[in-house]
Amino acid sequence: MPVIGEKAPEFDALTTHGPLKLSDLAGKWVILFSHPADFTPVCTTEFIAFAGMADELAKLNVQLVGLSIDSVHSHLAWVRNIKEKMGVDIPFPIIADLDMKVAKRYGMLHPGQSSTSTIRTVFFIDDKGIMRAMLYYPMSSGRSMPEILRLTKALQTADKHHIATPANWEPGDKVIVPAPKTPKEIEKRMQEGYECKDWYLCFKKL
Incomplete structure (x- = not known):
């Protein structure tokens, strides 16, 4: 389980952009977030919103990484659907966590919500691989993107000054x-x- 102030758990996963390890992103801040499932309404609105702030996060040296317990084929089909129906490109990788290894390592499965779908988690990992903040949302409530961006800037400002x-x-x-x-x-x-x-x-x- 992740702990604020300690090294974020390593992962080695297959994504829509190919194989990815957390250590591949050393030197970057990482926002790792999970969603319950592809082709679901709240998750679709969130992915559109994450895509909308991806460029601003990139300027802050932040890499977005999504995750759900779906296959790469499902992720790719959903990303294509969002592009075709909503006109939005999803520029960040999405982890296909069919074996739930990453979800379990990061505590993304809460049985009170579901034993087979991840809740809406957001993990803020700094450029040294340290876990800096964690947000948890229920499956029924979409996340506040302004807060995710604000917290990223607050963490980086605190470090710098x-x-x-x-x-x-x-x-x-x-x-x-x-x-x-x-x-x-x-x-x-x-x-x-x-x-x-x-x-x-x-x-x-x-």
Whole structure:
């Protein structure tokens, strides 16, 4: 099972773009997401939405990878159907996980929802292969793509500037300066010119 802050589980899978290992994507951020099944209505809307933000994610050095417990032939037929009926190209690989190896390794199967279909998971893996965040959605609810994009930018911003991001943060908003850890640091913090509500909560513009 994946754990935030630890190495993401390796996988070796067949996809619509050919064989793929997680290690093949070293140096890139990876958003690995699962969907319950091909040719289903909610999943189709999600794939169209993921495709719509694929270019923006690529600019952030992010590779999208989809997954369900369907065959490569099913994936390819569905991708072709989305292109023909909705006019949308699906540019990212989709893992065919018929043996459920990746789904089980990543905890994508929740028996309370289904024992043969994956729930809607989203795993954020950084360019060093570390699991950074995980989102879980029920089979009945489509995901929020703006939140997936926002969280990606928040994680990358935190890494780059060594800060934290407040609730509802969006790029361009003020960020949180890490809290002091000693009495001396508290006194210094209050003189550093940040916008402080109190010693433990200080904001700054990037």
